[in-house]
Amino acid sequence: MTAVVETKDLSKTYGNVVALDAFTHTFEQSRIHALMGKNGSGKSTLVKMLSGVVQPTTGSMSLNGQNAVFKSPRDAFEANVVTVHQELSLVPELSVAENIFLGRLPKRTIFGIDRIDWKSAFRKTGDLLDRMGLDIDPATQIKTLSVGQQQTIEIAKAMSFDPALLLLDEPTSALASKEVEMLFTLLRTLKERGVTMMYISHRLSELAEIADTVTVLRDGHHIASVEMAQSSSQEIVGMMFGDVARAIRPARTARTGSGDPILQVRNLTREHAFDDISFDLHPGEVLGIAGMLGAGRTELLRGIFGADPVDSGEIIVDGQKVEAPSPRTTTGLGLGYTPENRKEVGLVQDHSIHNNLSMASLRKNAPGGFITKSAERPGVEKQIEQLHIKVDGSDDPVSSLSGGNQQKVVIGNWLNTDPKIMFFDEPSRGVDVHAKQQIFQIIWEQADKGLSSIFVSTELEELLDVCDRILIMKDGRLEGELDPAKTDLTQLYAACMEGL
Amino acid sequence: MQLAQFFRRHPMEIILVAMYLYLMAAAPGFATLDNQFNVLRNVTMQGIIAFGMTMIIISGEIDLSIGSGVAFAGCVTAWFTRELTPFTGAYTAIAIGAVAAMVIMFCVGVFTGKLRQHFNMPTFITTLGLLTVLSGAANLITGGFPITSFPYQFNFLGSGFLFGIPFPVYIFVAVFGFVYFLMNYTSFGRSIYAVGGNLEAARLSGIDVWRTKTLAFGITGVFTAIAGILIASQILSGSASAARGWELDVISAVIIGGTSLFGGKGSIRGTLIGVLFLGVIVNGMTLLNVSEYWQYVVRGMLIISAVLLNHALEKSAKT
Numbered sequence: 054m055t056a057v058v059e060t061k062d063l064s065k066t067y068g069n070v071v072a073l074d075a076f077t078h079t080f081e082q083s084r085i086h087a088l089m090g091k092n093g094s095g096k097s098t099l100v101k102m103l104s105g106v107v108q109p110t111t112g113s114m115s116l117n118g119q120n121a122v123f124k125s126p127r128d129a130f131e132a133n134v135v136t137v138h139q140e141l142s143l144v145p146e147l148s149v150a151e152n153i154f155l156g157r158l159p160k161r162t163i164f165g166i167d168r169i170d171w172k173s174a175f176r177k178t179g180d181l182l183d184r185m186g187l188d189i190d191p192a193t194q195i196k197t198l199s200v201g202q203q204q205t206i207e208i209a210k211a212m213s214f215d216p217a218l219l220l221l222d223e224p225t226s227a228l229a230s231k232e233v234e235m236l237f238t239l240l241r242t243l244k245e246r247g248v249t250m251m252y253i254s255h256r257l258s259e260l261a262e263i264a265d266t267v268t269v270l271r272d273g274h275h276i277a278s279v280e281m282a283q284s285s286s287q288e289i290v291g292m293m294f295g296d297v298a299r300a301i302r303p304a305r306t307a308r309t310g311s312g313d314p315i316l317q318v319r320n321l322t323r324e325h326a327f328d329d330i331s332f333d334l335h336p337g338e339v340l341g342i343a344g345m346l347g348a349g350r351t352e353l354l355r356g357i358f359g360a361d362p363v364d365s366g367e368i369i370v371d372g373q374k375v376e377a378p379s380p381r382t383t384t385g386l387g388l389g390y391t392p393e394n395r396k397e398v399g400l401v402q403d404h405s406i407h408n409n410l411s412m413a414s415l416r417k418n419a420p421g422g423f424i425t426k427s428a429e430r431p432g433v434e435k436q437i438e439q440l441h442i443k444v445d446g447s448d449d450p451v452s453s454l455s456g457g458n459q460q461k462v463v464i465g466n467w468l469n470t471d472p473k474i475m476f477f478d479e480p481s482r483g484v485d486v487h488a489k490q491q492i493f494q495i496i497w498e499q500a501d502k503g504l505s506s507i508f509v510s511t512e513l514e515e516l517l518d519v520c521d522r523i524l525i526m527k528d529g530r531l532e533g534e535l536d537p538a539k540t541d542l543t544q545l546y547a548a549c550m551e552g553l
Numbered sequence: 554m555q556l557a558q559f560f561r562r563h564p565m566e567i568i569l570v571a572m573y574l575y576l577m578a579a580a581p582g583f584a585t586l587d588n589q590f591n592v593l594r595n596v597t598m599q600g601i602i603a604f605g606m607t608m609i610i611i612s613g614e615i616d617l618s619i620g621s622g623v624a625f626a627g628c629v630t631a632w633f634t635r636e637l638t639p640f641t642g643a644y645t646a647i648a649i650g651a652v653a654a655m656v657i658m659f660c661v662g663v664f665t666g667k668l669r670q671h672f673n674m675p676t677f678i679t680t681l682g683l684l685t686v687l688s689g690a691a692n693l694i695t696g697g698f699p700i701t702s703f704p705y706q707f708n709f710l711g712s713g714f715l716f717g718i719p720f721p722v723y724i725f726v727a728v729f730g731f732v733y734f735l736m737n738y739t740s741f742g743r744s745i746y747a748v749g750g751n752l753e754a755a756r757l758s759g760i761d762v763w764r765t766k767t768l769a770f771g772i773t774g775v776f777t778a779i780a781g782i783l784i785a786s787q788i789l790s791g792s793a794s795a796a797r798g799w800e801l802d803v804i805s806a807v808i809i810g811g812t813s814l815f816g817g818k819g820s821i822r823g824t825l826i827g828v829l830f831l832g833v834i835v836n837g838m839t840l841l842n843v844s845e846y847w848q849y850v851v852r853g854m855l856i857i858s859a860v861l862l863n864h865a866l867e868k869s870a871k872t
Contacts, residue, residue, distance in 0.1 A: 360757055380756055380757050380759045381760070381761055383759075384758070384759030385759070390757060392757060397751075397753070398753040399757075400751070400754055401747055401750035401754055401755070401817060402750075402751070403817050403818055404750050404817070408743070408746070408747070411743075412747055412754070412755065413758040413759055415747075415759075416759065419743075422739050423740075424738060424743060425738060
């Protein structure tokens with residue numbers, strides 16, 4: 054079965070925000086169509102409408118010339134549109150066959166009682182895997198398979214629905230390169246059998262290999278659709294970002310190289326996370342780490358901070374080697390870390406703003422273990438004032454604050470420890486534009502006061518705006534260094550994807 | 554308006570006072586000084602442990618072993634008294650026995666904490682196991698019969714009066730004051746809240762989360778031993794069957810006091826109210842000639858209602 058997908062003036066708005074604006078295009082059948090765009094470009098919205106998760110505000114879609122109105126994922130399903138999501142949805146304890154036919158195992162009736170027809174389930178699964186060219190026993194437990202094999206099972210499951218259109222959302226983000234090859238072989242087989250596919254990915258080099266066409270979206274607008282073979286990666290990245298107006302950096306002198314490094318990382322390695330990482334951080338410097346999802350940026354920060362154990366390598370703070378780093382020892386040495394998922398691990402949501410602002414400085418404020426609220430109050434009030442945290446009272450629960458203000462509480466909690474080195478992991482995630490600017494302002498102000506920081510963000514524009522120096526990380530390794538003053542977004546993006 | 558706010562903040566206190574007033578009018582003999590001391594004496598032993606249990610529950614853990622722990626500690630004290638009295642005299646023997654009981658129970662608490670830390674062993678399981686282990690150990694020490702080795706003067710600790718007030722009440726107040734201070738004026742107390750509220754956030758903030766939890770268990774172990782010694786004094790023997798089922802009464806008191814079983818939320822003051830609440834209601838029902846079986850039903854319903862009430866008030870406070 055196969056499908057031509059046509060969209061006409063397809064739009065989706067959320068309140069005042071236009072997620073996708075009058076998208077008109079025809080996706081030809083039996084081809085692999087890449088969808089590209091940075092975060093918020095509208096590509097996920099498009100896929101969500103095709104899979105029935107959200108409904109178009111205006112405009113229409115059609116499959117094989119028939120108008121397609123999907124009120125729910127089930128409707129899309131019945132029109133043979135199947136989605137493979139980024140996260141795996143398999144049950145690890147069950148077999149391959151049970152997973153593929155989850156909730157719809159073949160039954161047969163004996164003496165009026167329905168029972169599962171295991172023979173037929175295994176035979177059907179075996180046939181399906183054979184047709185896809187996969188050599189996996191249908192009785193294998195999912196948890197014994199590699200992540201790559203699991204991903205192919207996920208696609209086999211999708212294939213068991215006999216899709217006309219297969220939507221793939223970053224299917225390779227968790228895969229090693231060998232597994233990616235296996236997946237691509239599979240996708241090519243499916244293409245030969247006539248399946249139309251849409252493929253979302255950030256990995257340009259992979260798309261060049263697998264996709265036939267590429268459709269680029271930016272800020273909800275359809276920029277272009279071109280044949281993959283006739284376009285260079287340079288052109289595609291250019292279309293993704295357009296001419297971006299850069300934020301104006303405050304007049305501050307970059308501190309790169311001034312004085313002895315305050316933090317030295319030497320050959321730091323943690324298996325399956327990062328490999329042989331060495332770099333220096335200088336006093337007053339804002340050092341960025343850029344990389345794609347899964348490059349190992351967060352893992353590296355957590356490793357240096359001692360939140361996760363490392364396998365080998367050295368961490369030297371102020372000329373002193375850190376033995377067996379743990380958050381307790383590294384905070385004692387003047388390190389601080391604002392985690393990327395502040396809601397889950399950055400704050401105690403039920404507790405007061407006061408307590409959240411004085412959590413990391415507990416040791417500092419409690420000589421001999423004794424503490425009073427009044428001893429902590431100056432620090433709490435100082436952060437509320439200096440970081441412009443909007444609060445009614447510091448005894449209110451921190452959960453009553455907006456995302457941006459919560460993030461400032463996380464930062465304030467650390468600034469109260471008078472840190473020498475701060476790690477900011479995605480500090481702008483989930484905060485509004487205004488709060489974002491304020492947070493950058495805080496980072497700059499602290500840098501002028503001598504604080505050294507490492508800044509990790511998925512938003513590459515932010516790295517260019519905020520940092521004095523940017524390290525490029527790819528697949529767990531440091532690829533090199535860029536000077537943000539001499540780098541534009543396209544170059545940075547290309548460096549993250551393809552290395553230097 | 555202000556009254557509504559007051560009720561919202563202190564629901565259990567108000568219900569306790571209302572119940573108190575009702576019992577003063579309805580239950581014959583409730584308001585006498587003797588009976589008031591009775592109530593106090595009856596709640597002290599469980600109350601002492603409840604203060605420790607509050608720390609454990611706020612830190613996000615649980616201890617189910619304390620019933621057997623109380624019996625075990627009493628038996629240890631009685632055993633030392635019996636074995637050492639010929640050599641050291643009774644008082645020194647009791648003192649050594651009491652200290653030994655406290656040290657052993659502290660170590661049992663630390664053991665629970667260490668299993669949690671190094672083997673990620675749920676404390677529900679460890680302490681459920683210990684409930685049986687300690688009960689067995691108590692029986693091993695006593696050989697199945699109560700050890701009646703104490704001189705009658707020892708009875709003073711559990712049943713005596715000092716300046717007209719039952720002696721255990723002084724210990725109860727001292728333990729309350731101690732834990733209140735710990736929870737509100739030390740970094741340890743603050744760490745307990747943080748660890749129970751969000752373990753990973755606390756760890757990333759440089760708090761020694763395992764030392765905090767382990768210490769809470771150790772301290773509670775000592776309180777359990779103290780309760781065990783007081784009980785042994787009251788019944789003038791070390792009995793392996795003393796304090797059976799106390800763990801549920803103690804946890805009930807903590808929960809009625811508004812502490813969340815999920816950790817991170819609660820207060821020592823609340824537990825004090827919970828302990829008094831249970832004591833008053835049991836005493837009142839007895840005086841009103843309510844059958845013992847009904848008393849169980851009422852106490853059970855009370856726990857459920859208290860939690861429901863707390864949830865409802867919390868919800869309405871948010872909107």
